[in-house]
Amino acid sequence: MQLDTNPQRTVKVSAPGTVANLVCGFDVLGLCLNHPADEMQVTITGKSVITISHTGEFPLPFDAAQNTAGAALLEIKKLLPAQTGFDIFIKKNINPGSGIGSSAASAAGAVVAANYLLGNPFTKEEMVQFALFGEKAASGVKHADNVAPCIYGGITLIRSIFPVDIIRLSSPPLWVTVVHPQIEVRTADARQILKKQVLLKDAIKQWGNIAGLVAGLLQHDYNLISRSLEDVIIEPVRSILIPEFNDIKKRSIRAGALGGGISGSGPSVFMLSKDEQTAQNVKTEMNKIYDAIGLLHQVHVTSINTQGVKIVTE
Numbered sequence: 001m002q003l004d005t006n007p008q009r010t011v012k013v014s015a016p017g018t019v020a021n022l023v024c025g026f027d028v029l030g031l032c033l034n035h036p037a038d039e040m041q042v043t044i045t046g047k048s049v050i051t052i053s054h055t056g057e058f059p060l061p062f063d064a065a066q067n068t069a070g071a072a073l074l075e076i077k078k079l080l081p082a083q084t085g086f087d088i089f090i091k092k093n094i095n096p097g098s099g100i101g102s103s104a105a106s107a108a109g110a111v112v113a114a115n116y117l118l119g120n121p122f123t124k125e126e127m128v129q130f131a132l133f134g135e136k137a138a139s140g141v142k143h144a145d146n147v148a149p150c151i152y153g154g155i156t157l158i159r160s161i162f163p164v165d166i167i168r169l170s171s172p173p174l175w176v177t178v179v180h181p182q183i184e185v186r187t188a189d190a191r192q193i194l195k196k197q198v199l200l201k202d203a204i205k206q207w208g209n210i211a212g213l214v215a216g217l218l219q220h221d222y223n224l225i226s227r228s229l230e231d232v233i234i235e236p237v238r239s240i241l242i243p244e245f246n247d248i249k250k251r252s253i254r255a256g257a258l259g260g261g262i263s264g265s266g267p268s269v270f271m272l273s274k275d276e277q278t279a280q281n282v283k284t285e286m287n288k289i290y291d292a293i294g295l296l297h298q299v300h301v302t303s304i305n306t307q308g309v310k311i312v313t314e
Helices: 068-077 102-117 124-139 147-152 187-192 200-218 222-228 235-241 245-254 276-292
Strands: 009-020 029-045 050-055 085-091 155-161 164-169 175-181 259-262 269-273 297-303 310-313
Touching: 009 102, 009 147, 009 175, 029 102, 029 147, 029 175, 029 200, 029 297, 050 068, 068 085, 068 102, 068 124, 085 102, 102 124, 102 147, 102 310, 124 147, 124 164, 147 155, 147 164, 164 200, 175 276, 200 222, 235 245, 235 259, 245 259, 245 269, 245 276, 269 276, 276 297
Parallel strands: 050 085
Antiparallel strands: 009 029, 009 310, 029 085, 029 155, 155 164, 175 269, 175 297, 259 269
């Protein structure tokens, strides 16, 4: 493997937010958003350490092993000469704990930047493997449903992470409306409340919905996509953590959305629409619901990002 470890070179990347699970596909489906996105600058150095700095109000860890970007780069560093390190600067635009893939953006952005600086020696699957260590630092569990779409772009199916096996899925044009109520739901906490066992009848229904959603995406069948956006296992448990969840879902569908649900572990809620105008109508309904109860929130309307992490300067 040829690695360019010459120091004092810098690259900037845009690391986008993601929506994991896509309702029924817990830990196996995810899509990449065009915005919001973090801005990151990574410099390769002649030092043996990884340093982290950031702007913004969020208390990101400075210890590389505890930081999602740092933890991912520590795995890459094992393959490099001892006197090789990285300086990471993060402008965090994706709120931690929002359910829009904040930890994945940092991990994936750092890995793609390091891969570029090293001469692009790693495949996308290998980059996902490194980024998984960032997700483990954040939640205690390796899961690829955020880092995979962040690195691959578009909509991804994670068939396996041991070994990593990612399938990029085609889809018809889709717009995404994501509302983030200004509360935090930690991924680790959201995993703790999940049931450890599920009924066979529920598992069968869930498998049918996952297969239907994948088929609907590949066949560009909006009606099948809509019918398959149903979760009978995770959503009934996690939705209690999200204010007005049922009302948001009901009124968004009435406004024309195909369907949707919890974005990742929440508290954000996403809805898919055929076109931008419908997505904007969904945004209006979301605003009305949270304005009525005085809950601060942000709403993003965006199309699907087909590129993933992007190199913005060389």
